[in-house]
Amino acid sequence: MRYAMAIDTKKCVGCSDCVVACQTENKVPIGYCRDWVTESVHGTYPQLEIELRTERCNHCDDAPCVRCCPTGASHIVEGGIVLVEEFECIGCGACIESCPYDARFSHPEGYVDKCTFCMHRVNRGQQPACVSVCPTKCMYFGDLDDPRSEVSQLLKTRKYKALAPEAGTKPQIFYLM
Amino acid sequence: MGTTRRQFIKISALGLGGATVAASSYGLGDSFLSVFDPVDKSHLVNANFKRYPTYCEVCFWKCAGWTYVDEDGEITKLIGNDNDPHCYGRLCPRGTGGVGMYQDEDRLKTPLIRTGEGDQQTFREATWEEAFDLIASKMKSVKENYGAETFALLKHGSSGKQFEHLFQAYGSDTVGEPAYAQCRGPRETGFALTFGSWVGSPEPTDIRDCKCMVLIGSHLGENMHNSQVQEMSDAIDKGISIITVDPRFSTVASKSKYWMPIKPSTDIALLLAWMNVIINEELYDKKYVEKYTYGLDELRKHVQQYTPEWAYGVTTLKPDLIRKTAREMAQAAPSVIIHPGRHVTWYGDDTQRERAMAILNALLGSWGRRGGFYFKEKLKLPKYPLPKYEHPKWTWKDLGSKYPLAQMGLTNEIINSSLPEYDGDYPVKAWFVSGTNLVAAIPNKAEIERAIDNLEFMVVVDTMPMDITGYADVVLPECTYLERYDDIRSATNREPSIALRMPAVPPKYNSKPSWWMAKQIGERLGLQEYFPYEDYAEVLDWQLKEIGSSLEEMKKIGVKNFPRKGRSLYLAEDEDYTFPTPSGKIELFSTRLEQLGFDPMPKYTAHPEPDQNFYRLIYGRAPMHTFSRTANNPNLVDLMPENTCWINPKVAKQWEIEPGEEIFLKNQIGKVSQFPIKVRVTERIRWDSIYMVHGFGHQEKALKNTFGKGVSDTEMISEVMIDPIMGGTGMRGNFVTFIKKENLTAEI
Numbered sequence: 031m032r033y034a035m036a037i038d039t040k041k042c043v044g045c046s047d048c049v050v051a052c053q054t055e056n057k058v059p060i061g062y063c064r065d066w067v068t069e070s071v072h073g074t075y076p077q078l079e080i081e082l083r084t085e086r087c088n089h090c091d092d093a094p095c096v097r098c099c100p101t102g103a104s105h106i107v108e109g110g111i112v113l114v115e116e117f118e119c120i121g122c123g124a125c126i127e128s129c130p131y132d133a134r135f136s137h138p139e140g141y142v143d144k145c146t147f148c149m150h151r152v153n154r155g156q157q158p159a160c161v162s163v164c165p166t167k168c169m170y171f172g173d174l175d176d177p178r179s180e181v182s183q184l185l186k187t188r189k190y191k192a193l194a195p196e197a198g199t200k201p202q203i204f205y206l207m
Numbered sequence: 208m209g210t211t212r213r214q215f216i217k218i219s220a221l222g223l224g225g226a227t228v229a230a231s232s233y234g235l236g237d238s239f240l241s242v243f244d245p246v247d248k249s250h251l252v253n254a255n256f257k258r259y260p261t262y263c264e265v266c267f268w269k270c271a272g273w274t275y276v277d278e279d280g281e282i283t284k285l286i287g288n289d290n291d292p293h294c295y296g297r298l299c300p301r302g303t304g305g306v307g308m309y310q311d312e313d314r315l316k317t318p319l320i321r322t323g324e325g326d327q328q329t330f331r332e333a334t335w336e337e338a339f340d341l342i343a344s345k346m347k348s349v350k351e352n353y354g355a356e357t358f359a360l361l362k363h364g365s366s367g368k369q370f371e372h373l374f375q376a377y378g379s380d381t382v383g384e385p386a387y388a389q390c391r392g393p394r395e396t397g398f399a400l401t402f403g404s405w406v407g408s409p410e411p412t413d414i415r416d417c418k419c420m421v422l423i424g425s426h427l428g429e430n431m432h433n434s435q436v437q438e439m440s441d442a443i444d445k446g447i448s449i450i451t452v453d454p455r456f457s458t459v460a461s462k463s464k465y466w467m468p469i470k471p472s473t474d475i476a477l478l479l480a481w482m483n484v485i486i487n488e489e490l491y492d493k494k495y496v497e498k499y500t501y502g503l504d505e506l507r508k509h510v511q512q513y514t515p516e517w518a519y520g521v522t523t524l525k526p527d528l529i530r531k532t533a534r535e536m537a538q539a540a541p542s543v544i545i546h547p548g549r550h551v552t553w554y555g556d557d558t559q560r561e562r563a564m565a566i567l568n569a570l571l572g573s574w575g576r577r578g579g580f581y582f583k584e585k586l587k588l589p590k591y592p593l594p595k596y597e598h599p600k601w602t603w604k605d606l607g608s609k610y611p612l613a614q615m616g617l618t619n620e621i622i623n624s625s626l627p628e629y630d631g632d633y634p635v636k637a638w639f640v641s642g643t644n645l646v647a648a649i650p651n652k653a654e655i656e657r658a659i660d661n662l663e664f665m666v667v668v669d670t671m672p673m674d675i676t677g678y679a680d681v682v683l684p685e686c687t688y689l690e691r692y693d694d695i696r697s698a699t700n701r702e703p704s705i706a707l708r709m710p711a712v713p714p715k716y717n718s719k720p721s722w723w724m725a726k727q728i729g730e731r732l733g734l735q736e737y738f739p740y741e742d743y744a745e746v747l748d749w750q751l752k753e754i755g756s757s758l759e760e761m762k763k764i765g766v767k768n769f770p771r772k773g774r775s776l777y778l779a780e781d782e783d784y785t786f787p788t789p790s791g792k793i794e795l796f797s798t799r800l801e802q803l804g805f806d807p808m809p810k811y812t813a814h815p816e817p818d819q820n821f822y823r824l825i826y827g828r829a830p831m832h833t834f835s836r837t838a839n840n841p842n843l844v845d846l847m848p849e850n851t852c853w854i855n856p857k858v859a860k861q862w863e864i865e866p867g868e869e870i871f872l873k874n875q876i877g878k879v880s881q882f883p884i885k886v887r888v889t890e891r892i893r894w895d896s897i898y899m900v901h902g903f904g905h906q907e908k909a910l911k912n913t914f915g916k917g918v919s920d921t922e923m924i925s926e927v928m929i930d931p932i933m934g935g936t937g938m939r940g941n942f943v944t945f946i947k948k949e950n951l952t953a954e955i
Binding site for chain 2: 040041043044045046047049050051053054055057060061063071073074075076078079080082162163164165166167168
């Protein structure tokens with residue numbers, strides 16, 4: 031089992047519904063977020079391109095946040111999901127510093143928080159909240175170890191990239207181009 | 208403004224509501240707290256939610272969904288209803304964030320009554336009884352002194368319906384909403400003149416099977432018209448070619464095969480040139496045009512002058528591109544959509560531009576065809592048995608009769624009729640405003656303020672202390688859509704569909720639903736026979752049982768779809784069909800317009816252009832906000848806390864304006880923006896224009912999350928070009944220049 035996400039930049043309109051759905055599903059306090067949307071513009075008028083991306087924790091195979099955690103609060107569970115056990119987290123912030131994706135933040139309750147791939151939903155057979163709400167259906171979630179899964183198929187047939195591959199963390203969020 | 212009698216009152220002066228903690232920007236990089244206070248996350252896994260059906264009121268799309276309430280009775284989340292054709296189970300960011308409308312601590316909490324005189328005016332908190340007694344006594348005296356017709360209702364959204372019922376029972380059909388004259392009016396009139404029926408909402412665009420969609424200034428995806436965005440995304444998977452005409456590189460322009468960066472205000476020239484190519488190259492649907500349309504010969508003659516070469520000089524779009532895109536459309540026909548757009552009050556010849564779009568659709572044979580426009584159908588709900596309304600001496604129709612093809616009440620004419628100098632036959636003496644922030648929706652605030660100052664009485668109903676509430680004599684706090692019953696949503700779709708909205712929780716604070724307010728006021732006016740129910744649920748249950756459902760059933764399913772009873776979705780091959788127009792055909796040449804003395808076929812008219820150092824003001828939507836109403840929503844405010852002024856890098860360089868710099872704007876008559884606006888230096892906007900998202904620059908301090916953030920585009924609009932056909936207010940003929948912050952005092 032290897033959970034991953036494929037996100038189709040050709041369809042995303044950058045509406046940020048994924049952000050709001052994550053916040054209400056996971057009770058993320060107002061003013062914080064576990065996922066976010068970026069826009070990059072290339073070219074000069076009128077020869078232009080825009081890339082819109084919904085970003086979050088990349089649930090890396092070789093996760094520096096897990097390696098640097100002094101208490102073991104940051105850990106990896108079944109399916110490669112990177113989690114923080116908030117009871118064990120002392121809020122030192124080493125993991126925040128180590129993440130090449132800026133995907134972690136200090137929760138006002140004193141621990142570090144981040145995307146969980148909505149594990150509580152996935153375990154019940156549901157899609158992560160961001161995926162299930164997206165009005166453009168640009169996000170696909172599934173098991174890369176299953177060659178028939180939608181994510182496996184998409185990565186086989188479409189051009190894609192991951193972010194900051196040079197960090198060498200083996201990220202598991204892929205952007206279809 | 209120097210108001211004497213009706214001074215604008217900032218509701219915040221009352222100190223209503225608790226202090227809110229200012230939301231920080233996103234937590235990335237925030238300093239962390241060392242308090243160890245683990246939080247129990249069991250609610251995520253073991254949550255014992257109850258869910259209640261609703262349909263969304265954050266915008267007008269009215270997506271049906273479920274309100275989830277946890278064990279503590281708190282609304283936690285909103286999820287779309289899978290069976291709903293407006294959202295297919297996926298709410299948009301505003302719908303998902305609708306929970307913030309309920310939780311907003313700045314909500315109106317109790318009725319307010321204006322008190323004091325001159326400079327000493329303020330609101331005092333009142334009981335519902337006091338507020339209703341006052342409203343009823345004023346409604347009686349206005350009726351006795353001037354006639355009930357002089358009491359106007361200005362409304363938007365579901366609660367407007369309840370007050371429309373109250374007003375018709377009272378004797379007034381003087382009603383208007385910005386949704387017509389400030390928004391989609393021209394397209395309704397333009398398409399009705401051509402096809403005999405207006406477009407309506409949701410638009411019957413068959414995007415899921417469309418092969419080529421043409422968007423003229425319509426920024427689908429930034430306007431989150433939910434099911435349309437979803438269908439567009441599906442169509443992208445299937446290889447749709449999108450042609451976007453926009454001076455701005457909109458989000459959808461970036462998904463388009465062709466982006467046509469047109470010079471603003473010249474869209475009709477492009478549309479005419481496309482017709483020229485499609486007719487002269489014989490690319491039109493010959494069978495369809497011959498069988499169903501009227502006036503091809505006249506149109507052929509008319510468009511000969513509008514060659515792509517001519518259009519190049521007007522639009523700055525190359526003739527080759529105009530020809531290529533015309534052929535692209537024709538190749539996809541009839542599965543092609545020239546999208547009517549939604550907010551289309553731009554230059555005062557908007558009905559004619561919409562006519563041109565309708566004609567192009569007709570030439571390509573897309574009306575009534577798969578992948579074009581389908582024939583919509585809705586379920587007609589039986590009317591709850593109530594006495595007939597009395598006939599008013601005059602109505603919105605008379606008041607707007609200067610514009611012969613106005614199909615709804617004109618807000619701008621209601622304002623004119625309220626001015627002190629008005630000496631016509633349809634004077635307006637009092638306003639009842641429900642769910643619409645007029646000063647942010649209608650330009651020329653000074654005129655609105657003069658009209659308001661001349662009123663005998665004004666009531667505002669809203670959930671939030673919007674800018675308009677400060678002008679009211681009585682403010683009534685409405686509960687949000689998550690806390691109330693409203694009418695059954697029955698909208699036009701591919702298949703008739705109904706949806707229920709019911710309260711998931713009791714109303715917060717001392718807020719109440721509009722049906723209850725209307726009934727209370729009605730009873731005080733002796734109109735109790737029009738309100739023979741204790742709870743609006745009784746009305747809904749009666750209606751639902753008449754159509755073979757029930758309130759009980761709808762509480763469980765939320766949405767019910769019915770099989771079509773009318774004609775099929777599309778025209779059959781060679782089907783005989785009479786269009787509801789004077790000629791029974793699709794009118795390429797409009798006999799009705801000719802009779803009324805207007806151009807029977809659209810012409811290009813040049814519009815004023817900016818002077819040196821001025822830039823055309825273009826405004827639009829963002830997917831996370833609706834009008835000005837969501838700017839304070841705690842769940843949405845961080846996604847876009849303020850609007851920015853988009854400036855092309857060349858222009859920014861010339862002005863030595865830095866990205867993120869705060870500047871003031873000044874328009875062509877010297878009007879300076881009340882607040883500064885941050886600059887976004889971006890290639891996405893033409894050098895002759897600036898762009899901003901509508902709905903910011905709030906002046907009401909009680910909106911703590913949004914007060915003073917950004918600039919109101921409406922505030923910068925002084926030049927309004929009225930559409931002579933239907934009375935719409937064209938708002939794209941305004942030009943602004945920049946004032947650096949340090950030069951502000953010298954400039955004003």
